[in-house]
Amino acid sequence: MEARRVGRSGLIVSRLGLGTMGWGRGTDTDDAAAQLAAFVAAGGTLVDTANVYGDGDAERMLGTLLPDVARRAQVVLAATTVGVGGGRRALITALDESLRRLGTDSVDxxxxxGFDTGTPLxxxxxxxxxxVRTGRAGYVGISGCTGWELAxxxxxxxxQGGPLVSAEVEYSLLERSPEESVxxxxxxxxxxxxxxxxxxxxxxxxxxxxxTPADSRGASSSFARYVNRHRAPGADRVVDAVVTAAQGLGLAPLTVALAWARDRPGVATAIAGAxxxxxxxxxxxxxxxVLPPEIVAALDEVSGGPAH
Structure with a gap:
Protein backbone atom coordinates (compact mmCIF):
# COMPACT_ATOMS: atom_id res chain seq x y z
CA MET A 1 0.00 0.00 0.00
CA GLU A 2 1.28 3.45 -0.89
CA ALA A 3 2.73 5.48 1.97
CA ARG A 4 2.23 9.23 2.14
CA ARG A 5 3.73 12.07 4.12
CA VAL A 6 1.31 13.96 6.37
CA GLY A 7 1.63 17.50 5.08
CA ARG A 8 5.19 18.77 5.33
CA SER A 9 5.93 16.76 8.47
CA GLY A 10 8.08 13.67 8.89
CA LEU A 11 5.06 11.53 9.72
CA ILE A 12 4.46 8.81 7.11
CA VAL A 13 1.15 6.94 6.93
CA SER A 14 -0.59 4.47 4.64
CA ARG A 15 -2.99 6.11 2.20
CA LEU A 16 -5.82 4.03 3.66
CA GLY A 17 -6.39 4.15 7.39
CA LEU A 18 -8.18 1.63 9.60
CA GLY A 19 -11.01 3.18 11.62
CA THR A 20 -12.11 1.60 14.90
CA MET A 21 -15.33 3.48 15.67
CA GLY A 22 -17.39 0.28 15.69
CA TRP A 23 -14.97 -1.75 17.80
CA GLY A 24 -16.73 -2.73 21.01
CA ARG A 25 -20.08 -1.73 19.50
CA GLY A 26 -20.91 -4.28 16.82
CA THR A 27 -17.36 -5.45 16.15
CA ASP A 28 -16.12 -8.05 18.63
CA THR A 29 -12.53 -8.92 19.51
CA ASP A 30 -12.24 -11.73 16.97
CA ASP A 31 -13.42 -9.55 14.10
CA ALA A 32 -11.21 -6.68 15.27
CA ALA A 33 -8.21 -9.01 15.36
CA ALA A 34 -8.95 -10.26 11.86
CA GLN A 35 -9.29 -6.68 10.62
CA LEU A 36 -6.01 -5.55 12.15
CA ALA A 37 -4.15 -8.60 10.81
CA ALA A 38 -5.51 -8.13 7.28
CA PHE A 39 -4.81 -4.39 7.33
CA VAL A 40 -1.18 -4.81 8.38
CA ALA A 41 -0.67 -7.67 5.92
CA ALA A 42 -1.89 -5.37 3.13
CA GLY A 43 0.73 -2.79 4.05
CA GLY A 44 -1.57 -0.54 6.07
CA THR A 45 -0.09 1.39 8.96
CA LEU A 46 -2.45 4.14 10.20
CA VAL A 47 -4.93 2.93 12.82
CA ASP A 48 -7.32 5.60 14.03
CA THR A 49 -9.17 5.52 17.36
CA ALA A 50 -10.75 7.88 19.90
CA ASN A 51 -11.57 7.99 23.57
CA VAL A 52 -15.33 8.02 22.90
CA TYR A 53 -15.47 4.95 20.64
CA GLY A 54 -17.45 2.42 22.63
CA ASP A 55 -16.86 4.53 25.75
CA GLY A 56 -13.20 3.54 25.61
CA ASP A 57 -13.75 -0.07 24.56
CA ALA A 58 -12.21 0.47 21.13
CA GLU A 59 -8.98 1.67 22.72
CA ARG A 60 -8.99 -1.22 25.20
CA MET A 61 -9.57 -3.72 22.40
CA LEU A 62 -6.81 -2.24 20.28
CA GLY A 63 -4.48 -2.27 23.27
CA THR A 64 -4.97 -6.01 23.75
CA LEU A 65 -4.40 -6.74 20.05
CA LEU A 66 -1.25 -4.76 19.36
CA PRO A 67 1.25 -7.02 21.14
CA ASP A 68 -0.11 -10.21 19.58
CA VAL A 69 -1.81 -9.44 16.24
CA ALA A 70 0.56 -6.67 15.17
CA ARG A 71 3.71 -5.25 16.67
CA ARG A 72 3.45 -1.72 17.99
CA ALA A 73 6.18 -0.68 15.57
CA GLN A 74 4.05 -1.81 12.61
CA VAL A 75 1.27 0.62 13.45
CA VAL A 76 1.03 4.39 13.21
CA LEU A 77 -1.35 4.94 16.10
CA ALA A 78 -3.61 8.00 15.86
CA ALA A 79 -5.77 8.84 18.87
CA THR A 80 -8.35 11.60 19.07
CA THR A 81 -9.62 13.13 22.30
CA VAL A 82 -13.26 14.18 22.17
CA GLY A 83 -15.65 15.78 24.63
CA VAL A 84 -13.42 16.98 27.45
CA GLY A 85 -13.23 20.68 26.60
CA GLY A 86 -10.11 22.62 25.78
CA GLY A 87 -8.51 22.90 29.21
CA ARG A 88 -4.90 21.72 29.49
CA ARG A 89 -5.44 19.52 32.54
CA ALA A 90 -8.57 17.85 31.13
CA LEU A 91 -6.92 17.17 27.79
CA ILE A 92 -3.72 15.72 29.24
CA THR A 93 -5.70 13.61 31.72
CA ALA A 94 -7.83 12.25 28.88
CA LEU A 95 -4.72 11.50 26.83
CA ASP A 96 -3.15 9.65 29.75
CA GLU A 97 -6.32 7.59 30.14
CA SER A 98 -6.23 6.72 26.45
CA LEU A 99 -2.59 5.67 26.73
CA ARG A 100 -3.46 3.36 29.62
CA ARG A 101 -6.30 1.77 27.66
CA LEU A 102 -4.05 1.39 24.61
CA GLY A 103 -1.27 -0.12 26.70
CA THR A 104 1.38 2.21 25.31
CA ASP A 105 3.51 5.10 26.51
CA SER A 106 2.85 7.24 23.45
CA VAL A 107 0.77 7.62 20.31
CA ASP A 108 2.21 8.61 16.97
CA GLY A 114 -13.66 20.42 18.41
CA PHE A 115 -13.19 24.02 19.37
CA ASP A 116 -13.86 25.09 22.96
CA THR A 117 -14.91 28.75 23.02
CA GLY A 118 -14.83 28.74 26.82
CA THR A 119 -11.09 28.08 27.02
CA PRO A 120 -8.32 30.37 25.76
CA LEU A 121 -6.92 28.96 22.56
CA VAL A 132 4.94 16.29 22.35
CA ARG A 133 7.51 17.64 24.82
CA THR A 134 6.82 14.86 27.34
CA GLY A 135 6.83 12.09 24.75
CA ARG A 136 3.15 11.26 25.02
CA ALA A 137 2.69 12.03 21.32
CA GLY A 138 5.03 12.11 18.37
CA TYR A 139 2.92 14.58 16.42
CA VAL A 140 -0.26 16.57 17.03
CA GLY A 141 -3.23 17.81 15.04
CA ILE A 142 -6.83 18.89 15.41
CA SER A 143 -10.13 17.46 14.30
CA GLY A 144 -13.58 18.88 13.58
CA CYS A 145 -12.60 22.50 12.98
CA THR A 146 -13.23 25.33 10.55
CA GLY A 147 -10.56 26.90 8.39
CA TRP A 148 -10.06 29.91 10.62
CA GLU A 149 -9.86 27.71 13.73
CA LEU A 150 -7.24 25.58 12.02
CA ALA A 151 -5.21 28.64 11.10
CA GLN A 160 4.87 27.42 21.26
CA GLY A 161 7.18 24.93 19.55
CA GLY A 162 4.63 22.16 18.99
CA PRO A 163 3.57 22.65 15.38
CA LEU A 164 0.47 20.96 14.00
CA VAL A 165 0.85 18.39 11.25
CA SER A 166 -2.74 17.34 10.54
CA ALA A 167 -6.38 18.27 10.22
CA GLU A 168 -8.95 15.49 10.48
CA VAL A 169 -12.28 16.09 8.75
CA GLU A 170 -15.24 14.18 7.43
CA TYR A 171 -14.79 14.23 3.66
CA SER A 172 -16.63 12.35 0.94
CA LEU A 173 -18.78 12.85 -2.13
CA LEU A 174 -21.64 13.49 0.31
CA GLU A 175 -19.66 15.85 2.55
CA ARG A 176 -17.61 18.36 0.59
CA SER A 177 -17.89 21.31 2.97
CA PRO A 178 -14.20 21.04 4.00
CA GLU A 179 -13.35 22.35 0.54
CA GLU A 180 -14.76 25.75 1.52
CA SER A 181 -12.12 26.60 4.12
CA VAL A 182 -10.45 23.68 5.89
CA THR A 212 -32.17 -0.51 5.36
CA PRO A 213 -30.47 -3.93 5.51
CA ALA A 214 -31.14 -5.62 8.83
CA ASP A 215 -27.43 -6.26 9.43
CA SER A 216 -26.30 -2.71 8.57
CA ARG A 217 -25.26 0.14 10.83
CA GLY A 218 -28.35 1.99 9.64
CA ALA A 219 -30.45 -0.62 11.44
CA SER A 220 -28.45 -0.32 14.66
CA SER A 221 -29.70 1.80 17.54
CA SER A 222 -26.11 2.91 18.14
CA PHE A 223 -25.40 4.04 14.58
CA ALA A 224 -28.74 4.80 12.87
CA ARG A 225 -28.49 8.54 13.50
CA TYR A 226 -24.88 8.50 12.35
CA VAL A 227 -25.86 6.89 9.03
CA ASN A 228 -29.06 8.90 8.53
CA ARG A 229 -27.01 12.10 8.46
CA HIS A 230 -26.42 11.32 4.77
CA ARG A 231 -29.73 9.72 3.91
CA ALA A 232 -31.12 13.11 3.06
CA PRO A 233 -32.74 14.73 0.01
CA GLY A 234 -30.14 15.12 -2.70
CA ALA A 235 -28.01 12.21 -1.57
CA ASP A 236 -29.75 9.76 -3.90
CA ARG A 237 -28.51 11.62 -6.97
CA VAL A 238 -24.91 11.34 -5.80
CA VAL A 239 -25.25 7.68 -4.82
CA ASP A 240 -26.83 6.88 -8.20
CA ALA A 241 -23.90 8.57 -9.95
CA VAL A 242 -21.42 6.49 -7.94
CA VAL A 243 -23.31 3.29 -8.75
CA THR A 244 -23.45 4.20 -12.45
CA ALA A 245 -19.73 4.95 -12.53
CA ALA A 246 -18.99 1.68 -10.74
CA GLN A 247 -21.05 -0.30 -13.23
CA GLY A 248 -19.29 1.33 -16.15
CA LEU A 249 -15.86 0.57 -14.70
CA GLY A 250 -16.72 -2.94 -13.51
CA LEU A 251 -16.08 -1.94 -9.90
CA ALA A 252 -18.01 -1.85 -6.65
CA PRO A 253 -19.54 1.52 -5.60
CA LEU A 254 -17.41 1.31 -2.45
CA THR A 255 -14.27 1.27 -4.59
CA VAL A 256 -15.30 4.33 -6.58
CA ALA A 257 -16.27 6.40 -3.53
CA LEU A 258 -13.14 5.46 -1.62
CA ALA A 259 -10.76 6.13 -4.50
CA TRP A 260 -12.33 9.55 -5.08
CA ALA A 261 -11.77 10.66 -1.47
CA ARG A 262 -8.37 9.03 -1.06
CA ASP A 263 -6.88 10.85 -4.03
CA ARG A 264 -8.19 14.36 -3.39
CA PRO A 265 -5.49 17.05 -3.20
CA GLY A 266 -3.98 17.31 0.26
CA VAL A 267 -5.46 14.07 1.60
CA ALA A 268 -2.77 12.00 3.33
CA THR A 269 -5.08 9.12 4.20
CA ALA A 270 -8.71 8.10 3.93
CA ILE A 271 -9.91 6.37 7.09
CA ALA A 272 -12.49 3.64 6.57
CA GLY A 273 -14.05 1.60 9.34
CA ALA A 274 -15.65 -1.79 8.82
CA VAL A 290 -7.25 4.87 -9.69
CA LEU A 291 -10.28 6.58 -11.20
CA PRO A 292 -10.13 7.92 -14.77
CA PRO A 293 -10.08 11.76 -14.86
CA GLU A 294 -13.41 11.93 -16.69
CA ILE A 295 -15.09 9.89 -13.93
CA VAL A 296 -13.61 12.14 -11.26
CA ALA A 297 -14.88 15.22 -13.12
CA ALA A 298 -18.36 13.75 -13.45
CA LEU A 299 -18.53 12.87 -9.77
CA ASP A 300 -17.24 16.33 -8.85
CA GLU A 301 -20.04 17.91 -10.83
CA VAL A 302 -22.88 15.79 -9.54
CA SER A 303 -21.79 16.14 -5.93
CA GLY A 304 -21.48 19.89 -5.95
CA GLY A 305 -18.80 20.96 -8.38
CA PRO A 306 -15.00 20.82 -8.25
CA ALA A 307 -13.11 22.04 -5.22
CA HIS A 308 -12.47 25.75 -5.05
Whole structure:
Protein backbone atom coordinates (compact mmCIF):
# COMPACT_ATOMS: atom_id res chain seq x y z
CA MET A 1 0.00 0.00 0.00
CA GLU A 2 1.28 3.45 -0.89
CA ALA A 3 2.73 5.48 1.97
CA ARG A 4 2.23 9.23 2.14
CA ARG A 5 3.73 12.07 4.12
CA VAL A 6 1.31 13.96 6.37
CA GLY A 7 1.63 17.50 5.08
CA ARG A 8 5.19 18.77 5.33
CA SER A 9 5.93 16.76 8.47
CA GLY A 10 8.08 13.67 8.89
CA LEU A 11 5.06 11.53 9.72
CA ILE A 12 4.46 8.81 7.11
CA VAL A 13 1.15 6.94 6.93
CA SER A 14 -0.59 4.47 4.64
CA ARG A 15 -2.99 6.11 2.20
CA LEU A 16 -5.82 4.03 3.66
CA GLY A 17 -6.39 4.15 7.39
CA LEU A 18 -8.18 1.63 9.60
CA GLY A 19 -11.01 3.18 11.62
CA THR A 20 -12.11 1.60 14.90
CA MET A 21 -15.33 3.48 15.67
CA GLY A 22 -17.39 0.28 15.69
CA TRP A 23 -14.97 -1.75 17.80
CA GLY A 24 -16.73 -2.73 21.01
CA ARG A 25 -20.08 -1.73 19.50
CA GLY A 26 -20.91 -4.28 16.82
CA THR A 27 -17.36 -5.45 16.15
CA ASP A 28 -16.12 -8.05 18.63
CA THR A 29 -12.53 -8.92 19.51
CA ASP A 30 -12.24 -11.73 16.97
CA ASP A 31 -13.42 -9.55 14.10
CA ALA A 32 -11.21 -6.68 15.27
CA ALA A 33 -8.21 -9.01 15.36
CA ALA A 34 -8.95 -10.26 11.86
CA GLN A 35 -9.29 -6.68 10.62
CA LEU A 36 -6.01 -5.55 12.15
CA ALA A 37 -4.15 -8.60 10.81
CA ALA A 38 -5.51 -8.13 7.28
CA PHE A 39 -4.81 -4.39 7.33
CA VAL A 40 -1.18 -4.81 8.38
CA ALA A 41 -0.67 -7.67 5.92
CA ALA A 42 -1.89 -5.37 3.13
CA GLY A 43 0.73 -2.79 4.05
CA GLY A 44 -1.57 -0.54 6.07
CA THR A 45 -0.09 1.39 8.96
CA LEU A 46 -2.45 4.14 10.20
CA VAL A 47 -4.93 2.93 12.82
CA ASP A 48 -7.32 5.60 14.03
CA THR A 49 -9.17 5.52 17.36
CA ALA A 50 -10.75 7.88 19.90
CA ASN A 51 -11.57 7.99 23.57
CA VAL A 52 -15.33 8.02 22.90
CA TYR A 53 -15.47 4.95 20.64
CA GLY A 54 -17.45 2.42 22.63
CA ASP A 55 -16.86 4.53 25.75
CA GLY A 56 -13.20 3.54 25.61
CA ASP A 57 -13.75 -0.07 24.56
CA ALA A 58 -12.21 0.47 21.13
CA GLU A 59 -8.98 1.67 22.72
CA ARG A 60 -8.99 -1.22 25.20
CA MET A 61 -9.57 -3.72 22.40
CA LEU A 62 -6.81 -2.24 20.28
CA GLY A 63 -4.48 -2.27 23.27
CA THR A 64 -4.97 -6.01 23.75
CA LEU A 65 -4.40 -6.74 20.05
CA LEU A 66 -1.25 -4.76 19.36
CA PRO A 67 1.25 -7.02 21.14
CA ASP A 68 -0.11 -10.21 19.58
CA VAL A 69 -1.81 -9.44 16.24
CA ALA A 70 0.56 -6.67 15.17
CA ARG A 71 3.71 -5.25 16.67
CA ARG A 72 3.45 -1.72 17.99
CA ALA A 73 6.18 -0.68 15.57
CA GLN A 74 4.05 -1.81 12.61
CA VAL A 75 1.27 0.62 13.45
CA VAL A 76 1.03 4.39 13.21
CA LEU A 77 -1.35 4.94 16.10
CA ALA A 78 -3.61 8.00 15.86
CA ALA A 79 -5.77 8.84 18.87
CA THR A 80 -8.35 11.60 19.07
CA THR A 81 -9.62 13.13 22.30
CA VAL A 82 -13.26 14.18 22.17
CA GLY A 83 -15.65 15.78 24.63
CA VAL A 84 -13.42 16.98 27.45
CA GLY A 85 -13.23 20.68 26.60
CA GLY A 86 -10.11 22.62 25.78
CA GLY A 87 -8.51 22.90 29.21
CA ARG A 88 -4.90 21.72 29.49
CA ARG A 89 -5.44 19.52 32.54
CA ALA A 90 -8.57 17.85 31.13
CA LEU A 91 -6.92 17.17 27.79
CA ILE A 92 -3.72 15.72 29.24
CA THR A 93 -5.70 13.61 31.72
CA ALA A 94 -7.83 12.25 28.88
CA LEU A 95 -4.72 11.50 26.83
CA ASP A 96 -3.15 9.65 29.75
CA GLU A 97 -6.32 7.59 30.14
CA SER A 98 -6.23 6.72 26.45
CA LEU A 99 -2.59 5.67 26.73
CA ARG A 100 -3.46 3.36 29.62
CA ARG A 101 -6.30 1.77 27.66
CA LEU A 102 -4.05 1.39 24.61
CA GLY A 103 -1.27 -0.12 26.70
CA THR A 104 1.38 2.21 25.31
CA ASP A 105 3.51 5.10 26.51
CA SER A 106 2.85 7.24 23.45
CA VAL A 107 0.77 7.62 20.31
CA ASP A 108 2.21 8.61 16.97
CA UNK A 109 -0.46 11.28 16.37
CA UNK A 110 -2.71 12.91 18.97
CA UNK A 111 -5.59 15.04 17.77
CA UNK A 112 -7.94 17.21 19.78
CA UNK A 113 -11.49 17.32 18.47
CA GLY A 114 -13.66 20.42 18.41
CA PHE A 115 -13.19 24.02 19.37
CA ASP A 116 -13.86 25.09 22.96
CA THR A 117 -14.91 28.75 23.02
CA GLY A 118 -14.83 28.74 26.82
CA THR A 119 -11.09 28.08 27.02
CA PRO A 120 -8.32 30.37 25.76
CA LEU A 121 -6.92 28.96 22.56
CA UNK A 122 -3.37 29.18 23.82
CA UNK A 123 -4.24 26.85 26.73
CA UNK A 124 -5.49 24.16 24.39
CA UNK A 125 -2.40 24.58 22.27
CA UNK A 126 -0.20 24.30 25.35
CA UNK A 127 -1.66 20.84 25.97
CA UNK A 128 -0.65 19.80 22.47
CA UNK A 129 2.86 21.14 23.00
CA UNK A 130 3.11 19.41 26.40
CA UNK A 131 2.11 16.08 24.88
CA VAL A 132 4.94 16.29 22.35
CA ARG A 133 7.51 17.64 24.82
CA THR A 134 6.82 14.86 27.34
CA GLY A 135 6.83 12.09 24.75
CA ARG A 136 3.15 11.26 25.02
CA ALA A 137 2.69 12.03 21.32
CA GLY A 138 5.03 12.11 18.37
CA TYR A 139 2.92 14.58 16.42
CA VAL A 140 -0.26 16.57 17.03
CA GLY A 141 -3.23 17.81 15.04
CA ILE A 142 -6.83 18.89 15.41
CA SER A 143 -10.13 17.46 14.30
CA GLY A 144 -13.58 18.88 13.58
CA CYS A 145 -12.60 22.50 12.98
CA THR A 146 -13.23 25.33 10.55
CA GLY A 147 -10.56 26.90 8.39
CA TRP A 148 -10.06 29.91 10.62
CA GLU A 149 -9.86 27.71 13.73
CA LEU A 150 -7.24 25.58 12.02
CA ALA A 151 -5.21 28.64 11.10
CA UNK A 152 -5.47 30.10 14.61
CA UNK A 153 -4.42 26.87 16.34
CA UNK A 154 -1.60 26.32 13.86
CA UNK A 155 -0.30 29.82 14.53
CA UNK A 156 -0.27 29.40 18.30
CA UNK A 157 1.16 25.88 18.05
CA UNK A 158 4.04 27.04 15.89
CA UNK A 159 4.80 29.84 18.31
CA GLN A 160 4.87 27.42 21.26
CA GLY A 161 7.18 24.93 19.55
CA GLY A 162 4.63 22.16 18.99
CA PRO A 163 3.57 22.65 15.38
CA LEU A 164 0.47 20.96 14.00
CA VAL A 165 0.85 18.39 11.25
CA SER A 166 -2.74 17.34 10.54
CA ALA A 167 -6.38 18.27 10.22
CA GLU A 168 -8.95 15.49 10.48
CA VAL A 169 -12.28 16.09 8.75
CA GLU A 170 -15.24 14.18 7.43
CA TYR A 171 -14.79 14.23 3.66
CA SER A 172 -16.63 12.35 0.94
CA LEU A 173 -18.78 12.85 -2.13
CA LEU A 174 -21.64 13.49 0.31
CA GLU A 175 -19.66 15.85 2.55
CA ARG A 176 -17.61 18.36 0.59
CA SER A 177 -17.89 21.31 2.97
CA PRO A 178 -14.20 21.04 4.00
CA GLU A 179 -13.35 22.35 0.54
CA GLU A 180 -14.76 25.75 1.52
CA SER A 181 -12.12 26.60 4.12
CA VAL A 182 -10.45 23.68 5.89
CA UNK A 183 -8.69 22.14 2.90
CA UNK A 184 -7.39 25.48 1.58
CA UNK A 185 -6.15 26.38 5.06
CA UNK A 186 -4.46 23.01 5.48
CA UNK A 187 -2.76 23.39 2.10
CA UNK A 188 -1.54 26.89 2.91
CA UNK A 189 -0.21 25.76 6.31
CA UNK A 190 1.43 22.59 5.04
CA UNK A 191 -0.83 20.27 7.01
CA UNK A 192 -1.96 16.83 5.92
CA UNK A 193 -5.67 15.97 5.79
CA UNK A 194 -7.03 12.81 7.36
CA UNK A 195 -10.37 12.13 5.70
CA UNK A 196 -12.83 10.13 7.76
CA UNK A 197 -16.09 8.58 6.55
CA UNK A 198 -14.94 8.59 2.90
CA UNK A 199 -17.82 6.22 2.13
CA UNK A 200 -20.40 8.76 3.32
CA UNK A 201 -21.01 6.72 6.51
CA UNK A 202 -21.75 3.72 4.32
CA UNK A 203 -24.37 5.43 2.17
CA UNK A 204 -22.08 5.67 -0.86
CA UNK A 205 -21.78 1.88 -1.01
CA UNK A 206 -25.34 1.84 -2.33
CA UNK A 207 -26.56 -0.52 0.36
CA UNK A 208 -29.34 1.86 1.45
CA UNK A 209 -30.77 2.61 -2.01
CA UNK A 210 -33.77 0.35 -1.54
CA UNK A 211 -34.15 0.22 2.22
CA THR A 212 -32.17 -0.51 5.36
CA PRO A 213 -30.47 -3.93 5.51
CA ALA A 214 -31.14 -5.62 8.83
CA ASP A 215 -27.43 -6.26 9.43
CA SER A 216 -26.30 -2.71 8.57
CA ARG A 217 -25.26 0.14 10.83
CA GLY A 218 -28.35 1.99 9.64
CA ALA A 219 -30.45 -0.62 11.44
CA SER A 220 -28.45 -0.32 14.66
CA SER A 221 -29.70 1.80 17.54
CA SER A 222 -26.11 2.91 18.14
CA PHE A 223 -25.40 4.04 14.58
CA ALA A 224 -28.74 4.80 12.87
CA ARG A 225 -28.49 8.54 13.50
CA TYR A 226 -24.88 8.50 12.35
CA VAL A 227 -25.86 6.89 9.03
CA ASN A 228 -29.06 8.90 8.53
CA ARG A 229 -27.01 12.10 8.46
CA HIS A 230 -26.42 11.32 4.77
CA ARG A 231 -29.73 9.72 3.91
CA ALA A 232 -31.12 13.11 3.06
CA PRO A 233 -32.74 14.73 0.01
CA GLY A 234 -30.14 15.12 -2.70
CA ALA A 235 -28.01 12.21 -1.57
CA ASP A 236 -29.75 9.76 -3.90
CA ARG A 237 -28.51 11.62 -6.97
CA VAL A 238 -24.91 11.34 -5.80
CA VAL A 239 -25.25 7.68 -4.82
CA ASP A 240 -26.83 6.88 -8.20
CA ALA A 241 -23.90 8.57 -9.95
CA VAL A 242 -21.42 6.49 -7.94
CA VAL A 243 -23.31 3.29 -8.75
CA THR A 244 -23.45 4.20 -12.45
CA ALA A 245 -19.73 4.95 -12.53
CA ALA A 246 -18.99 1.68 -10.74
CA GLN A 247 -21.05 -0.30 -13.23
CA GLY A 248 -19.29 1.33 -16.15
CA LEU A 249 -15.86 0.57 -14.70
CA GLY A 250 -16.72 -2.94 -13.51
CA LEU A 251 -16.08 -1.94 -9.90
CA ALA A 252 -18.01 -1.85 -6.65
CA PRO A 253 -19.54 1.52 -5.60
CA LEU A 254 -17.41 1.31 -2.45
CA THR A 255 -14.27 1.27 -4.59
CA VAL A 256 -15.30 4.33 -6.58
CA ALA A 257 -16.27 6.40 -3.53
CA LEU A 258 -13.14 5.46 -1.62
CA ALA A 259 -10.76 6.13 -4.50
CA TRP A 260 -12.33 9.55 -5.08
CA ALA A 261 -11.77 10.66 -1.47
CA ARG A 262 -8.37 9.03 -1.06
CA ASP A 263 -6.88 10.85 -4.03
CA ARG A 264 -8.19 14.36 -3.39
CA PRO A 265 -5.49 17.05 -3.20
CA GLY A 266 -3.98 17.31 0.26
CA VAL A 267 -5.46 14.07 1.60
CA ALA A 268 -2.77 12.00 3.33
CA THR A 269 -5.08 9.12 4.20
CA ALA A 270 -8.71 8.10 3.93
CA ILE A 271 -9.91 6.37 7.09
CA ALA A 272 -12.49 3.64 6.57
CA GLY A 273 -14.05 1.60 9.34
CA ALA A 274 -15.65 -1.79 8.82
CA UNK A 275 -18.03 -3.78 10.99
CA UNK A 276 -16.69 -7.15 9.87
CA UNK A 277 -13.47 -8.55 8.45
CA UNK A 278 -15.04 -9.33 5.03
CA UNK A 279 -16.17 -5.70 4.78
CA UNK A 280 -12.61 -4.56 5.43
CA UNK A 281 -11.36 -6.97 2.78
CA UNK A 282 -13.53 -5.09 0.26
CA UNK A 283 -11.97 -1.81 1.37
CA UNK A 284 -8.44 -3.18 1.03
CA UNK A 285 -9.24 -4.59 -2.39
CA UNK A 286 -10.08 -1.07 -3.55
CA UNK A 287 -6.58 0.22 -2.83
CA UNK A 288 -5.18 -0.41 -6.29
CA UNK A 289 -7.93 1.49 -8.12
CA VAL A 290 -7.25 4.87 -9.69
CA LEU A 291 -10.28 6.58 -11.20
CA PRO A 292 -10.13 7.92 -14.77
CA PRO A 293 -10.08 11.76 -14.86
CA GLU A 294 -13.41 11.93 -16.69
CA ILE A 295 -15.09 9.89 -13.93
CA VAL A 296 -13.61 12.14 -11.26
CA ALA A 297 -14.88 15.22 -13.12
CA ALA A 298 -18.36 13.75 -13.45
CA LEU A 299 -18.53 12.87 -9.77
CA ASP A 300 -17.24 16.33 -8.85
CA GLU A 301 -20.04 17.91 -10.83
CA VAL A 302 -22.88 15.79 -9.54
CA SER A 303 -21.79 16.14 -5.93
CA GLY A 304 -21.48 19.89 -5.95
CA GLY A 305 -18.80 20.96 -8.38
CA PRO A 306 -15.00 20.82 -8.25
CA ALA A 307 -13.11 22.04 -5.22
CA HIS A 308 -12.47 25.75 -5.05
Missing amino acids: LWQVH EETVSALELA AVAGWAGA LPAAAALGLGVLAWAPLGRGVLTGKYRHG RTAPQLDAVLAADAT
